[in-house]
Amino acid sequence: MPSATSPSNPNRAEVLSELRRMLSRMEGVAQQEEARLSFGLPALDTYLPQNGLAFGAVHEITAASEADLPAAFGFFVSLLARTPGHGPLLLVLSSRKLARCGTPHGDGLADLGLDPSRLTLVETANEAEALWATEEAVRARGPAAVAGVLGGKLTLKDSQRLSHAAREANLPLLLLRAGEAADVATAATRWRIGAAPAARDRFGLLSGWRWHATLERCRNGRPGNWMLEFDHATHRFGLAAAMADPSLACGGAT
Amino acid sequence: MLADASDAPRITAVNPAAAACRLAVGETLADARARIGALQVRLAEPDADVADLMRLARWATRYTPSVSLFKEHSGLDGFFLDVTGATHLVGGEKNLLADLARRLKAFGLPARLAIAENPGTAWAVSHFARTPCALIPAGTEAETLAPLPVEALRLAPETALTLRRLGFKRIGTLIDKPRAPFAARFEKELLRRLDQALGRTPEPLPLLAPPPAYVETRSLLEPISTEDAILIATTHLMQNLVPKLEADGVGARSLNLALYRVDGALQEIDIALTLPTQNPAHVTRLLGLKLERVSRFLESGFGFETLSLAVTVAERMVPHQSALATTSEETERAQRCTALLDALRQRLGSERVRHLEPVASHWPERSEKQTDRRSEKQTNEHSQNSNPEAAWPTPATRGLRPSLLLPRAEPADVIALLPDGPPQRLRWRGKVHTIAHAQGPERIAAEWWRSKTPEPTRDYYVVESGDGQRLWLYREGIPGRETAAPRWFVHGMFA
Known part of the structure; x- marks a missing residue:
């Protein structure tokens, strides 16, 4: 097929995108355009093979260091909040490391753009229960998206089970790995988040969180590296302008 | 033989061998020891007795849900079963009596049983009649009671003693006497007890638990012990319950599965649901998840011979979601969601699955509460009208809050x-x-x-x-x- 299309179509980029689509079709990743978690940021969305985070796949988020865990949690929640529709969202919590940083606070989640009334929190006593609950939630196909903060080690079999469940249900499954080695072998994307000094407005007040986002792994795509900014008021992602003067950096948010 | 230590140790119960030696309840231990050298004594444990009686009473709910323990004045040594409308399940009153006697005998409990129209007669006959099993036909209470001693009326010991001194030794001598002198001489209790025994006034029984509106019981030929077998049997029970639930337009919000073990122990499993259901498959699945969690505590022993599924809370089936959701797909999704939450609750415990709810308070610790019920989703319109302050504050009206x-x-x-x-x-x-x-x-x-x-x-x-x-x-x-x-x-x- 590609050999038939490539001579007739000289546009190299189009051929590549066609090939990518074929690849994803072969891997069973969702094809619908709306079935994706978009960042709402063209620079980032077009970089990703599915124009965003694909549904029906596992997306892994890790913190660059233990101190960056709240930042990683913030990135994770703001991504979860971008799930289209108004369906309920389910968050499985089992990590002790995250529990050391606190429990999710409704008002704070609202600041990250997540409507707290959409959210169901499931707290589990151990890792086995958390894995079971996550898989069960994905397979039930009830929630619009499932997210898990898992602490322990994930074996290859566990991660295969999770991604298989996500693919069958065609739901995005976000996993925040609290301080563990990135080991979801079947993850479609893997992000490493580090905290960065926040953006300020011209009065010197905090106007947006900033994170060093490293795309370490991306199936059918390339890894990348961004300085992301999350605007407090509009709940949108932006790219922080790499400027030395913080008073000028506010332009990157809009 | 049992002895109780009050002022001086007294005998509270004797076994047949001791009774043959003419030992009586109430005698002091010293007297008894003086008469019989080889007397064996055990300390009485009234609390343990009551606990055991309670266990036996719960076991007896396999015959009827209406079970009532004897009170203090009846001597804490048995219980009433209200078998009205329950006898046909075991093939009539006679069969019920025989079955109960056989099972109790298997437990090593030589019980005295009686079935009568009212609790008073049944108590009198079971305690004072010569036969251990008696079936008193309706309308023959007076002649049955006549030859029995006055103690059979569940009187206080002093009252019975006074009656005896006055020459009233049998109930028959009391039945047709004018009431006024008795009412003047004795407390109201005597006449009330007499009326209750003769069925002239009703006697309400304090039940162990209110009988559930929907209950289905099945006795098995062979005892079962595996989880799969329990699940299959429960599915059948739920399938039998469904027509009754459908007829009344209600669904089960809370269920109780009672497992009666061969040796008389009773194990109960409670299942709570988010929304009322009539679906046997859903109930079975939740039960399976629950069993997974409680299997450590579930001791099947030699197996369960009777299963009873009761709907403890029934609620009207209101089509909640169809009113809110715009498409059938959304309705289905909402249903799948509640099914998922139920499943998670059964497996992990209901306190583990929570929703955040706003509280009208600016103090950070109190600004939200975690509930195990999602209220605002189902009653969205109501909550906005009745409780306008219980909404998440918009970020603009407050400062930054941590996630x-x-x-x-x-x-x-x-x-x-x-x-x-x-x-x-x-x-x-x-x-x-x-x-x-x-x-x-x-x-x-x-x-x-x-x-x-x-x-x-x-x-x-x-x-x-x-x-x-x-x-x-x-x-x-x-x-x-x-x-x-x-x-x-x-x-x-x-x-």
């Missing part, structure tokens, strides 16, 4: 340039952070109407350390006004 709030604020060592100035350096959890930027203060006053001793005012700062870590700090107390040396606490973490 992770520490359950308890943790004390930290802070260096500030001025007592009421922003923090400069922070030592917390054994690490020193240099604060690059502090935003605040946001002053939050305590809710003085809640407690008598007012909590100090808090000044909250959003601080950012040099490496980008963002914390929510507060200073407790206004320096100079509320406190001399304010203390600092870390209360949350920002993204």
